Amino acid sequence: MSLRLQARKLACERDDRWLFRDLDLDIHAGEIVRVEGPNGSGKTTLLKILSGQLADFQGELYWNDHPMRRTRQDFLANLLYLGHAPGVKAALTPLENLAWYQALAGEPDDEPARFAALASVGLVGFEDLPAGQLSAGQQRRVALARLELIPRPLWVLDEPFTAIDRDGVAALEGRLAAHARRGGCVLVTTHHELADSPALRRIRLGQGGDDAAL
Amino acid sequence: MPLFREPEGSAGVAIRATLKRDLVLMMRRRSEVLNPLVFFALVITLFPIGISPDPELLAAIAPGLLWVAALLAALLSLDSLFRSDYDDGSLEQLLLSPQPLPALALAKVAVHWLLTGLPLALMAPLLGIMLSLPAGSYAVLALSLALGSASLSLIGAIGAALTVGLSRGGVLLSLLVLPLYIPVLIFGAGAVQAAILGDGVSAHLAILGALLAVALSLAPWAIAASLRISING
C-alpha cells in the first residue's frame, strides 16, 4: 500500500492576515519534509492542519487520494503526532505513560516492547520513576519513545529536538532517516539543521504577511 | 515490514486504559479527590452557623441544602477534568487516537463521577445527621445524589470541554453549567423531600434516571465536539 498525503490550495487566515495561501503539498513514502519559516509563520498551524486537528482553513486534504473527511479514521490509524507539549503525565511513570499510548493506538499490551522503547531513547533505569521527577529533556525522550513503540508510517513532529542533548539529537536524526528508508514519511518543524540527504525536502513558509484581501 | 495500518477495532482496550490511567492519576493526587468532600462538609457547617442551630428549621431545609452544597462541590472539581490533559498535551493525543472520542470522553467522565459524585453521595448521610435530617430519608438522599451526580458530571463535562482552552475558564464554567443543573437539583432535592413526607420516591428516582439516560446518550457527543473546538484555541 502506498502512502500519500496531499493538500490542495491550502489557505489559512489568522487575525485578518494570511499565514499561507494556495499551498499545494504532495508528500510521499520515503520522504522527510521539513517545514521552515520564521516564528509566527504558521509552521505549527500547518502541522496541525495536516494532522487533522484544525478545521478552520480553506482547501482540501487527501489521504491516499481520498478526501480526508471520508478517510479520517484510516488516516488517524496511520498517524503519529508529537506536539509542542510532550503529552507525558508527570504523575505517571514512563512505563505507565507508554502503556496508555499503546492502548490508545490500538496496539496489543506489550511490556517488553515498552522497556525496549525506553531503552532506545536512553532511559534505562528511569522506567519506574514518576515522569515529573525527570528533566525536561528526559520527558521529551519519553514522548519520543512512542516513535519506537508504535509503528506508524506517517510521523508529524513539531519541534521534536527541543530540550534534547547532542547525543539525543543525533540519535533522533538517525531514527528519522531510518524511518524514511523503511518507507515511512516524516513531516517535521525544527530549528535544528537536518543533514542533507536525498530524502529531505523543504517547504518554506512566511514570505507572506500579506494583507488578507490580496 | 508492513507499515500501513488498517484501523483496528480495539476501542474497548483504549477505554479501559483511559479509565485505569485516570483512576491511577487521581489516586496519586489524593488531595484533589478529598477537596470537594472537605468543601461539602465546610459549606454544610456554615449554614447552622449562619442561620440558626434550631433542629426543626434545619430539618426543613436540609434536603435542599445538602443537594445544593453537593452540587457546588461537584462543580469545584470540574474545571480540572480536562485541564491537566490540555496543559501537558495528552488531550491532543487523545483527540488524535483512532478510537471514538465520545467513548474516551465518557471514560474520563466516569472516573470523575466515581471519585467525586459517588463519594459525595456516600458522605451526604453523615452531614444529614448534622442537619437533623428526618430518619427514613437517608438512603434516598444517597441514592438520589449518586444518580443525579452522574448527570451533573456529564453535563458539567460539556462546560469543562468548552472552557478548557480558556485561561480563565473556571468562573465561566459555573455560569455555563449551573443553569443546566437545575432540573437535576429539582428532582434530586424533591426525592429527599418526598421521602421525608412519606410520599413515594420512585417517580422522582425514575425521572432522575431518565435525565441520566438523556445525558448519557447526548452528552458524550457534545463533549467530543467541544474538545475539538477547544483544541483549536
Add this chain to the structure above:
Amino acid sequence: MAFDSLSAFLAMGGHGVYVWAAWGVTGLLLVGTVIHARAERRALLRDLRRRARRAQHHGASSDVATSVSHQEGHARES
C-alpha cells in the same frame, strides 16, 4: 374606548405606575436597540470609508503596475 378621560387613561384605575413602568421599560429597550443598531452601522460604514480612502491614497502614491496586478488578484479571489 375603555377610558372616559385622559387622566383616567393615565391613572389606569390606580395601577398606572405598574402599567406605565412595564410599558416604558419595554419601549425604551426596543428604541434603544434600534438606536444602537443604527449607530453600529454608521460607525462601521465610516470606518470602511476611511479604509477605502486610505487604500486609494496608498494606491495613488505607489507604482501603478503593482496596483493593477493587485486588482487582478482581487478578481481571481471573488
Add this chain to the structure above:
Amino acid sequence: MWAFIHKLGSPKWFYAISARLQPWFWVAAAVLIVIGSAWGLAFAPADYQQGNSFRIIYVHVPAAFLAQSIFVSMAVAGFIFMVWKIKVADMAAAMMAPLGAAMTFVALFSGAVWGVPTWGTWWMWDARLTSMLILLFLYFGVIALRGAFTSRDSASRAASVLAMVGVINIPIIKYSVDWWYTLHQPATFSVTSRPAMPMEMWAPLLIMVLGFYSFFIALTLMRTRSEILRREANKRWVRELAGEVS
C-alpha cells in the same frame, strides 16, 4: 435546493437580499406595534379580576415568546453553521443573542412589576418567572462564552454547541420548574394562564406578538448586515461598496 442554500449562505448575496426585505419588516413591526399598543392600552376592556394592571400582558407575553424563540433561532442558526459551514448563520446567531437577553429581561421586569398589584410583592417564584430567570442566565452564558475566545472560528463553534445544548435543556428546565412550582405553591393564581379571553382582549395580544416578531426579524437583518461588513471588511465587494457610499 443546495444551490439555493449556499447562495443564501454567501454574505454578499445575503447582504443584497436582506436590504430589500428589511424595510418591509420595519414597516410591519411599526404598524403592528402601534396598533397593538393603542388597542391594548386604550381600547381593550379591563380585566374583571385585575382591572387595568392586566394591560401589562401586552408587553409581557410577546417579550416572553420572543425570548424563547430567539434562543431556539440561535440554536438552529448554530446547527446550520456547524453542519453546512454557513457563516451568515453564525453572524445572525451572534447578533440575536443580545436582543434575546433584552427580551428575557423585559419579560422578567414586566412580570415582576405585574406582581405588585397581583400578589402584592415584587418577586414571586412563579413558574414562568423562574424559567425566564434561568433563560436569562443561559443567554449570559452563550454571550460570555462567545466573548471569551480569541479565535473567531472557535468562538462561533463553541457558542453554537452551547446554544444547541441549551435548547435541548430548555423544555426539560421548563417542565421541571412547572412541576416544582405546583409542588410548592399548589393553588396560587398564575397571571398568564387564563382559559377564556374575549376577542377584544386577545386580538391586540396577537397583534403585539406579530409586531415583536417582525421587530426581531428586522433588527436581526440589520445587525447581521453590519456584522457582514465587520467580518468581511477586507473583501473586495465590501471595499467597493464603501467606495460607492462615499
